[in-house]
Each structure stands twice: as structure tokens, then as C-alpha cells.
Amino acid sequence: MNNVVNFSNVSVRRNGNYILHSVDWAIEPGQNWVVLGANGAGKTTLVNLLTGRVFPCYEPASLSTAKVLDYQLGRVDVTDLRTVVGMASSHEHHLFDVHDTVLNTVVSALYGKTIRGREEYDAIDLQRATDLLSILAIEHLRDRIFSSLSQGEAQRVLIARALVTDPQILVLDEPTAGLDMGARELLLMALEEIANDRRAPALVMVTHHVEEIPPGFTHAALMKDGKVLHAGPIAGVLTNDKVSETFGLPLQVELRNGRWSARA
Structure with missing residues (x-):
């Protein structure tokens, strides 16, 4: 296995409309990713691909690849996929x-x-x-x-x-949604411990807020309008310009004592 996840030119359509469009994204072993973006950016659809809840559209002329742990999405038994990809969602x-x-x-x-x-x-x-x-x-x-x-x-x-x-991948879909400050911090401390454990699965966490990124997450993907605008090592992605572009508002992003913050 080369990559944990390998998406190249991946799209998802519903009722003829693109929810994800031409997404390129790869997760290598040892990486933990956070996926950020405004409501409707396509974050949940992206992670639903990882768990086999939705599948990409393969067009005849498209040279697209959508693999999770060497499973080709759309050509894999969903039951098999869900034995290696764990999902925890605040909505379930x-x-x-x-x-x-x-x-x-x-x-x-x-x-x-x-x-x-x-x-x-x-x-x-x-x-x-x-x-x-x-x-x-x-x-x-x-x-x-x-x-x-x-x-x-x-x-x-x-x-x-x-x-x-x-599992070999753990997807966390807005795990801190609806939590008070104390409950959020307890959860983030637990996620930090998991992220820093070499035996832990690759982590993919969806959130709206940089303040909810635990230490130990190594990479970030910023999404807007169904596309991945920026993806890579977290410090190179969570910059003022890139985060501002993603959310459509001038923002200043800061890293202090291992935790991120952003404000207008």
C-alpha cells in the first residue's frame, strides 16, 4: 500500500449537479488530516467517500482514481470497506x-x-x-x-x-459540534493522545473551526464550492491568505502553544 487515500480528479454528482468537482487529495501513512471549510463546501461528502456512503462518478473520458486503502471506490463491497474505515459523527x-x-x-x-x-x-x-x-x-x-x-x-x-x-482510518465528522467548552477540551485532549500514538489509525477530522484542531494533526485541506483549494502540511495551509480565501473573509490565523485560532 503506497497511500492510505489516493483521490485524483474525483467528482461526485447528485441530480446532475456536482457536489465535489475534480478533487485531488492523497493521505500518506503517518499523516493526520483536518478538513476545513464553510457550510456546503463539500466536507461531509468528501469524508463520506472514505466510508463508502457515496461513490464517485466515473465518466468515460475521465482519468480519475478513487482509492481508499487500495480499495477502488465503486468497485468494492461496502462491508469490506467499513471494516477498515471507522466513523464517528456527532450527527449519528x-x-x-x-x-x-x-x-x-x-x-x-x-x-x-x-x-x-x-x-x-x-x-x-x-x-x-x-x-x-x-x-x-x-x-x-x-x-x-x-x-x-x-x-x-x-x-x-x-x-x-x-x-x-x-480500523486503518478513523473519520471524525464534526466531533466537537454542540459541546460546551469543558467537554470540547476533554475530547480534544483525548484526540491529541490518539493522534500522537504511533499505533493509531490515520485520522481525518472535519471541522468548521481551527480552534478545534488538536495537536498531533499534521496536514490540512481547505474546501470551497466542492473543491479542495489547498492541501498539504498544516503550517503551510493554515495561513492568513489561504484561510481568508476559503471562508471569504479577511482572517488572521495564529498558532500558539500547539493550538490554532482565527479571527477577523
């Missing part, structure tokens, strides 16, 4: 059984389910789930009912769930 809490326990919510991912049924789990599976809850500082919640959690706690549970299958 409703998919899980609110009456199940935290531990069951995590381990059920091993069978591709959203609720634990009669399937049996090995002790090593339960221990891995518990270890992940510990890394995310929520081990004490393992026997709590999912519906009783705060939004920040629930989001960390879903990240543990996405990691329990040992």
Missing part, C-alpha cells in the same frame, strides 16, 4: 439504542451492529473496549445507559466504538 447519536449500556454500544461495532444482541464476545474484545473507554477518560461510564450521557460523553463513546474494530 440517534442510530444507537438509547437503552443499551456504554460497553454494549462500543462492542456491538465488532459485529457491525448498533445494538448488542445474543452474539458472544471474547474476553479480549471486552478488554479492548474497556481500554479504549479508559483512553477516552470514560471507563467509569461503561455500565451507564447510553441515553443518560451528556453529549460530550456520548461523543467519546462513539469514538471508542469506531476504534474498537481496529
Whole structure:
């Protein structure tokens, strides 16, 4: 495997309209990416490609490539793809059984389910789930009912769930959306620990705000109108000119003590 992700001239259309247009993007081993852009820029569609939720359009004359971990999108069983690409989204809490326990919510991912049924789990599976809850500082919640959690706690549970299958890519779709400042900082500290772990999967995080980028993220992609405007090492992408172009507003971007900020 050369690249974790290799997109070349990739487009996605819906009802005849381009949602993504001629996207070039590559993720190499050891890189962690943040994807930024305004609402409607195409960020969610881009990461949905990674998980097989949408597929690119292949036109006869197009020399496009859309590979994730050597799987050719559009020619791969989605079930196979989702065993190697984990997804945690702040928009998907409703998919899980609110009456199940935290531990069951995590381990059920091993069978591709959203609720634990009669399937049996090995002790090593339960221990891995518990270890992940510990890394995310929520081990004490393992026997709590999912519906009783705060939004920040629930989001960390879903990240543990996405990691329990040992994916090679972990996609985080707006993981801090709706969190208060304390819950956001706890989550960002956990993500920093994961990002700095050499055994961790490649991370791809979608966000609207540079303030929500944890230390340990190495690369950034800026999107606008369904296109990737700029992509590369994070310090060379999160510049005043490039971020201002992306959001259509004069912005000053600053890095201090490992954390980014931006203001008009």
C-alpha cells in the first residue's frame, strides 16, 4: 500500500449537479488530516467517500482514481470497506439504542451492529473496549445507559466504538459540534493522545473551526464550492491568505502553544 487515500480528479454528482468537482487529495501513512471549510463546501461528502456512503462518478473520458486503502471506490463491497474505515459523527447519536449500556454500544461495532444482541464476545474484545473507554477518560461510564450521557460523553463513546474494530482510518465528522467548552477540551485532549500514538489509525477530522484542531494533526485541506483549494502540511495551509480565501473573509490565523485560532 503506497497511500492510505489516493483521490485524483474525483467528482461526485447528485441530480446532475456536482457536489465535489475534480478533487485531488492523497493521505500518506503517518499523516493526520483536518478538513476545513464553510457550510456546503463539500466536507461531509468528501469524508463520506472514505466510508463508502457515496461513490464517485466515473465518466468515460475521465482519468480519475478513487482509492481508499487500495480499495477502488465503486468497485468494492461496502462491508469490506467499513471494516477498515471507522466513523464517528456527532450527527449519528440517534442510530444507537438509547437503552443499551456504554460497553454494549462500543462492542456491538465488532459485529457491525448498533445494538448488542445474543452474539458472544471474547474476553479480549471486552478488554479492548474497556481500554479504549479508559483512553477516552470514560471507563467509569461503561455500565451507564447510553441515553443518560451528556453529549460530550456520548461523543467519546462513539469514538471508542469506531476504534474498537481496529480500523486503518478513523473519520471524525464534526466531533466537537454542540459541546460546551469543558467537554470540547476533554475530547480534544483525548484526540491529541490518539493522534500522537504511533499505533493509531490515520485520522481525518472535519471541522468548521481551527480552534478545534488538536495537536498531533499534521496536514490540512481547505474546501470551497466542492473543491479542495489547498492541501498539504498544516503550517503551510493554515495561513492568513489561504484561510481568508476559503471562508471569504479577511482572517488572521495564529498558532500558539500547539493550538490554532482565527479571527477577523
